[in-house]
Amino acid sequence: MLESPANLPASNASDVRRRNRRLMLHELRLRGSLSRAELARATGLTPPAIAGIIQDLLDSGLVREAGRRKSARGQPPIEIEIAREGGYAVGLRVDTRGYDFVVSDLGGEVVASGQGEIQGEEPEELLEFLAALYEGLAEKYGAGRSLGLGLVTPGPFDAIWPGIPTPGAIAALQTRSLVETLTTRIGVDVFLENDATAAALGERLNGVAREVNHFFYVFVGEGVGGGIVMKGEPYRGESGNAGEFGHLIVDPTGPRCYCGNSGCLGQYLSLSSLRQFQATQPDGASEAAQEAWLASAARALSLALVTVENLLDPEMIVLGGAAPRQLLARLFDRVGEMRPSVRLGRQRRLLLSDLGERSASYGASTLPIIAVTSPF
Ligand SMILES: [Zn+2]
CATH class of the missing domain: 3.30.420.40 (ATPase, nucleotide binding domain)
Structure with a gap:
């Protein structure tokens, strides 16, 4: 049962709206395309709420109208689907031996990938390198459509091991402070995650563990x-x-x-x-x-x-x-x-x-x- 904004303090209304937007995008990602009525049934939201959220999503380019379904009688409903080109995200894996990146569209399809060596592990060098790599891709794919940067590296984070570092781990990325600086520098959300958890999520979105x-x-x-x-x-x-x-x-x-x-x-x-x-x-x-x-x-x-x-x-x-x-x-x-x-x-x-x-x-x-x- 979804909580309606009316039942919550005003400060939570925008949280509920954001959650409802995500809920609709989730259903569309899973099912391909749905009519407004089907979205209402799938999410438990009211038709007016659905109409408002769809208009928001259409305005922001995250969904599109995919045409009308064939129907034996009556006016067939307009289908809504995720606009794959409506946004993209950059994923970057870094360890001491190099990096590789993937650019995925909003539907989770890979549109570009590449790899190379990092240019130094000191915090300043690393910050410049990460920012330049992201900004190059953002310039190519459109900074305005970027959903953010996912940055993954071997864990653990903020842990104190008694001996040598984790194989492949870069000291400057084992704490979250560099990521905060990077977020400010490139102006989009940066999601820091350990490589294993990120790979698991990729597997759930589009691999053998799909759903x-x-x-x-x-x-x-x-x-x-x-x-x-x-x-x-x-x-x-x-x-x-x-x-x-x-x-x-x-x-x-x-x-x-x-x-x-x-x-x-x-x-x-x-x-x-x-x-x-x-x-x-x-x-x-x-x-x-x-x-x-x-x-x-x-x-x-x-x-x-x-x-x-x-x-x-x-x-x-x-x-x-x-x-x-x-x-x-x-x-x-x-x-x-x-x-x-x-x-x-x-x-x-x-x-x-x-x-x-x-x-x-x-x-x-x-x-x-x-x-x-x-x-x-
Ligand atoms: Zn051990």
């Missing part, structure tokens, strides 16, 4: 992270660091981790752990060396997934990340049959992401879109 309400996303990149989606929403925890899957202990007698514990999953399953392993082998680049690493990584992952399933009872777990597709596919095959858990006997316990290596930057681009189109 799945309870799932866990395993992000394999320089480190390994996790994204938790519960009741259709990301679960971020108290400080935005929920899902730090890479620090799940799979062998307390294992190698020391930079978090201070020993035998964390990330010590076995991550691109940095693959390179470390290869460096200790006589022929590190060989197929045999990669196979040996995969066997150990798959075993560690399979142990960790039992805990995820028992803890969260997710509809599915998605394996993805910034690691090469072919490596993830081999890892997926290596995990094979899932170990027993509360999900024993269920179908589709583990799925391979189909969003490719840009899953995190794509997920980043969905953050501003979700902010505009999700009622949650």
Whole structure:
């Protein structure tokens, strides 16, 4: 049941209006196109409220009238649909080894993508680099239609580890202050998120977990992270660091981790752990060396997934990340049959992401879109 503005204090009326706008855009994104009457039924809003919101959305270019549906008798209703070209969002994934970006339209379709190396990790250099990259894209796609910038990077944020930094993490982005400066500088909302959570949201918007309400996303990149989606929403925890899957202990007698514990999953399953392993082998680049690493990584992952399933009872777990597709596919095959858990006997316990290596930057681009189109 939706609250009507009349039942709320005046200060909340605009919040309700914004929420109702998002609710309508959400329905249109899910269903393609709907008439005003169908929108009223789907959202529970009154026809006058619907008419007002649609006019707002038409004026702002976020929806359009798609013509009349064929009808046997009477005047057929005009269909409303999301105007894909009505807005776009930039998603940018950054770590110490480089960046990649995706530009997505309001419907979540990719319209451009690219990659490169970052030019320095100091806060000032990074700020200039991020601002220049965004402004170049905004100039090309129209600053007025920009929904914002989604910026993703390995977590955790504002955490104090005793040892060396998280693999791939850029110190200047592990606190939120640089993002506040960037927001002021480029004049649009900047959504900072850890790469795993962003990739999970991208997967929910347009991947194998499309509209799945309870799932866990395993992000394999320089480190390994996790994204938790519960009741259709990301679960971020108290400080935005929920899902730090890479620090799940799979062998307390294992190698020391930079978090201070020993035998964390990330010590076995991550691109940095693959390179470390290869460096200790006589022929590190060989197929045999990669196979040996995969066997150990798959075993560690399979142990960790039992805990995820028992803890969260997710509809599915998605394996993805910034690691090469072919490596993830081999890892997926290596995990094979899932170990027993509360999900024993269920179908589709583990799925391979189909969003490719840009899953995190794509997920980043969905953050501003979700902010505009999700009622949650
Ligand atoms: Zn650890």
